[in-house]
Amino acid sequence: MDVLISAGIVVAALGLSAALGALLVSLILRWVEPEGYAPGVLRGGTWIGVLERLAITGAIIAGHPEAVVVVLAVKGLGRYPELRATHSAQRAKATERFIIGTLVSYLWAGLVGVLTTLVL
Template structure:
């Protein structure tokens, strides 16, 4: 029975991290940038965010916080060419949006992971 409860905690934490994290990051970015943002500069950001939150929350629950550094490195290296290829003004906005969204996403995912571990 304990294993089912633990599995429920893990699945619930991953769902909250991924789903509510997307909403949270969206709200934070709208708050920081109320006038809007040029779409298409950093394509796939929503899906990347969901996957990174799943990885960070899962790594935290598994007791492997070092994996957060791996996720951050992969994301940074993966986005670097795209950020460098944009125009100067758009690059500054895209970089700022990338950093704010990433930090909000990571903080949320870490928080959910820690809260889940406290429930075990």
């Protein structure tokens, strides 16, 4: 396959992973939490999600799926203090949101990465 076509496929896959993944995670979280969520808890989640999807999809396309473990570890360790400091009444909701959002995000990024690898 021509290098420019391959590069275009990779760029499109990364864009699809990041942008459509954000929409997918948002829809799933709204479905799970129809009453809404307390603002200010787990700030920056959208940007963190975009970056994690880019990292995961890129790692899979590059042939290094083991890097997903590093992304998961960094996110978990980075969010742990914030989850612990959350008021106990909101902690369960914040933790649930963290887990659901992370799993949906990782599944989507992994799927896009694997499908892109198959196309290439």
